[in-house]
Amino acid sequence: MVKKVLTWGGIAFLIFFIAYNPSSAADVFQSLGSTVADVATGFGEFFTDLIA
Structure with missing residues (x-):
């Protein structure tokens, strides 16, 4: 109820x-x-560096 x-x-x-x-x-x-775009870019760079 409170959540609603x-x-x-x-x-x-x-x-x-x-x-x-x-x-x-x-x-x-x-x-x-x-801010959301910056976070997504950061995750993308992280996984790219992780694989490379």
Whole structure:
């Protein structure tokens, strides 16, 4: 029950954040996307060096 309430609360906050601060929300998501890409690149380099 608590998990469901927190999930819906997080979704509601996300929608509110995007609706009232679209440029800030875009910056946050761009930063998160960049971080995920950096992590994926790091894993790729690790496995490449591991095999080579």
